[in-house]
Amino acid sequence: MEKQTAQDDYARVKEDLQLLREDLASLTKAVAEGQKTSASNLKEEISREAHAVFENLRKRGDAALTRATEAGSQTVESVEHKIEERPFLTVILMFLAGIIVGKMLDR
Template sequence: MEAKSTQDDYNKVKQDLQELREDLSKLTRSVSESQKSNISSLRDEIRRESQEAYDQVKQKGDQALHRAKDAGDKAVHEVEHKIEERPFLSILIMFLAGILVGKLLDR
């Protein structure tokens, strides 16, 4: 009778181990699928945030370029206005600047 009890215990442990393997396999599959889902949503979130950052940088760059263009246009307009106000003085200043540059290049 003791041999039968030992055999029954052995079979019970064997069955428990088989159930444990199956449960572990299911758990592994479940964790794997969950991680795939998490990775997918993390990738989508990173893609969305990087697109938002790119859009913000592009918008700020466009604004800076527009401000620089406006400042350049304003400076050119002011120089043109000064030349129109005093054309003789402007020609004289350009002539003197040319002589100065010529002397510097002769050295």
């Protein structure tokens, strides 16, 4: 009888170990799937954030370029207006600037 009880205990322990293995395999699979889902969600969130930052940067760059273009156009128009007002003075100033640059380059 005692031998039968020991065999029954051994069989129960063996069954419990098998159930434990199955539970551990299920748990491992669930954790792996959870990690994949978390990684996928994180990837999507990073992608959305990067896209938003890029769009913001692009808009700011476009605005800065527009402002610089407008400022450049205004400066060119102003210089053209000054040249039209005083053409002789402009020719003399450019001549003097050429002489100064030429002297600097001779050294």
